[in-house]
Amino acid sequence: MTLKHYLKQQLQAQDPSLYRQRRTHANPQQIEQTLNGQPLINFCSNDYLGLANNSTVKQALQQGVESYGVGAGAAHLISGHQQPHHALEKMLAQVCKREQALLFSTGYMANIGVLSALLQRGDAVFMDKLNHASLIDAVQLSPAKRQRYRHGDMQQLEEQLARSDAKHKLIVSDGVFSMDGDMADIAVLQQLAKRYDAWLMIDDAHGFGVLGSEGQGSIAAQGLPSDSVDIYMATLGKALGTFGAFVAGDNALIDWLVQRARSYIYTTASPAALAKATQVSLDLMQHSDKRARLADNIAYFRAQVPTSWQLLPSDSAIQALIVKDSQKALDLSAALYQRGFWVTAIRPPTVPQHTARLRITLSAAHKKKQIKHLIETIQQLLG
Numbered sequence: 144m145t146l147k148h149y150l151k152q153q154l155q156a157q158d159p160s161l162y163r164q165r166r167t168h169a170n171p172q173q174i175e176q177t178l179n180g181q182p183l184i185n186f187c188s189n190d191y192l193g194l195a196n197n198s199t200v201k202q203a204l205q206q207g208v209e210s211y212g213v214g215a216g217a218a219h220l221i222s223g224h225q226q227p228h229h230a231l232e233k234m235l236a237q238v239c240k241r242e243q244a245l246l247f248s249t250g251y252m253a254n255i256g257v258l259s260a261l262l263q264r265g266d267a268v269f270m271d272k273l274n275h276a277s278l279i280d281a282v283q284l285s286p287a288k289r290q291r292y293r294h295g296d297m298q299q300l301e302e303q304l305a306r307s308d309a310k311h312k313l314i315v316s317d318g319v320f321s322m323d324g325d326m327a328d329i330a331v332l333q334q335l336a337k338r339y340d341a342w343l344m345i346d347d348a349h350g351f352g353v354l355g356s357e358g359q360g361s362i363a364a365q366g367l368p369s370d371s372v373d374i375y376m377a378t379l380g381k382a383l384g385t386f387g388a389f390v391a392g393d394n395a396l397i398d399w400l401v402q403r404a405r406s407y408i409y410t411t412a413s414p415a416a417l418a419k420a421t422q423v424s425l426d427l428m429q430h431s432d433k434r435a436r437l438a439d440n441i442a443y444f445r446a447q448v449p450t451s452w453q454l455l456p457s458d459s460a461i462q463a464l465i466v467k468d469s470q471k472a473l474d475l476s477a478a479l480y481q482r483g484f485w486v487t488a489i490r491p492p493t494v495p496q497h498t499a500r501l502r503i504t505l506s507a508a509h510k511k512k513q514i515k516h517l518i519e520t521i522q523q524l525l526g
């Protein structure tokens with residue numbers, strides 16, 4: 144069978160309600176978009192602070208290009224590690240109150256790099272069933288054994304840890320779960336890690352820049368000291384509005400990753416200009432009113448939603464309305480789009496069977512009347 148024939152067959156065999164399509168748009172990443180001259184309000188971006196199209200951040204990128212050019216030209220360990228990368232790592236370590244931070248090109252690569260650098264045959268990884276796909280792939284690429292516990296089920300995790308005879312144990316969890324919006328109980332994870340001599344890693348892609356008194360993320364939001372986890376990973380393409388990711392921890396961890404994280408070593412460094420832009424967005428994240436505005440919008444949204452909605456519990460910018468059926472989720476999303484609201488339907492296998500949902504994300508840049516209008520429109524569509 145030719146490849147083309149095979150793929151056509153596979154595509155035809157797929158459930159049409161799970162078919163994935165991209166929507167092309169010609170706007171910058173911002174809340175207020177236009178589609179054929181009609182306004183379209185974006186409620187599905189991860190640009191939680193509205194920094195992706197911020198003029199100060201854009202200027203920093205432009206100036207960065209003037210000073211450092213476009214491409215980094217080589218990997219960090221060859222000749223690609225430029226002063227802005229280094230300065231950004233220092234800033235990130237400071238924000239996270241850790242000894243050091245290491246920049247990665249993407250969060251996906253950071254997760255793959257960390258797990259491949261730390262784990263060997265005979266080791267085991269324990270992860271929440273709702274962890275991000277990049278963490279699942281990272282374990283699959285590592286020689287360690289994978290054990291998954293039911294979402295938030297600390298008792299099952301404890302049973303798995305108690306039974307394990309792995310040489311090294313690593314517990315990995317999303318800080319804020321990307322499709323649900325709730326938080327991992329990091330205090331309990333830390334206790335279990337201590338009790339069973341395991342290491343702890345938190346992927347805080349959706350917590351960093353959003354939660355905590357200074358935007359340091361889920362750990363601070365739960366009142367815990369920054370060194371409660373061994374490995375803190377977060378991304379820069381979400382709340383920070385730019386691109387990339389980092390891992391923060393003690394000197395030994397970062398030193399080891401520089402030696403062994405393959406997705407760090409064998410890839411071209413991201414542009415230095417991008418690091419310049421991220422320095423500015425990091426400063427805006429910490430010192431502007433954007434986080435406060437976002438928190439205000441989250442509280443407003445939750446207060447306005449009718450009690451009849453099956454809304455998952457969440458204090459984060461991610462608000463999931465469960466509609467169960469994939470086709471229904473698609474239909475709702477399409478109807479909202481026609482009415483000027485961009486909300487993607489999230490379906491299996493991104494989420495478990497029968498939990499298709501509208502994943503509504505809030506931003507500091509939303510106006511209250513836009514949020515109110517969205518809720519009213521969804522309510523009408525739900526009938």
Ligand SMILES: *Cc1c(COP(=O)(O)O)cnc(C)c1O
Nearest residue numbers: 249250251275277321348378387
């Ligand atoms: C988005 C995301 C990633 C991947 O980060 P990228 O920089 O987009 O590759 C990793 N983990 C979680 C929890 C995410 O939501």
